[in-house]
Amino acid sequence: MLKTVPGIGDILAQTVLLESGNIKRFKGPGNFASYSRCVDSRRESNGKKKGENNRKNGNKYLAWAFIEAANFSIRRSEKAKAFYQRKAKETNIILARKALAHKLARACYWIMRNGVAYDEKRLFA
Numbered sequence: 001m002l003k004t005v006p007g008i009g010d011i012l013a014q015t016v017l018l019e020s021g022n023i024k025r026f027k028g029p030g031n032f033a034s035y036s037r038c039v040d041s042r043r044e045s046n047g048k049k050k051g052e053n054n055r056k057n058g059n060k061y062l063a064w065a066f067i068e069a070a071n072f073s074i075r076r077s078e079k080a081k082a083f084y085q086r087k088a089k090e091t092n093i094i095l096a097r098k099a100l101a102h103k104l105a106r107a108c109y110w111i112m113r114n115g116v117a118y119d120e121k122r123l124f125a
Contacts, residue, residue: 001111004118005104006080007073015065016108023113029106037063038102066101073104079124
């Protein structure tokens with residue numbers, strides 16, 4: 001079912017499935033995205049940065065897989081491309097790719113957890 005997500009083919013689907021393990025061990029999509037290194041590692045107090053705070057925690061292979069999926073989905077999906085271009089105008093291209101990878105990681109979590117079909121309208125609403 002992961003192969004229906006734009007940008008995820010046979011190899012990336014197998015990588016995501018094998019590297020994530022039992023999906024029920026994650027409390028929610030945010031925890032899965034964090035394990036996949038698709039979120040920032042921040043440690044702030046009173047609006048001041050206090051360090052990088054374990055930025056290498058998580059699975060580096062899942063991080064690679066979701067960045068690759070984001071790169072491919074920009075080419076294959078018009079809605080993903082529009083999302084990426086909108087984010088790239090706001091920040092920069094690296095953060096825009098990371099935001100798209102985060103969206104794809106959250107979608108993959110729900111697909112694996114509940115066995116639901118991929119719905120592009122819900123992802124890019």
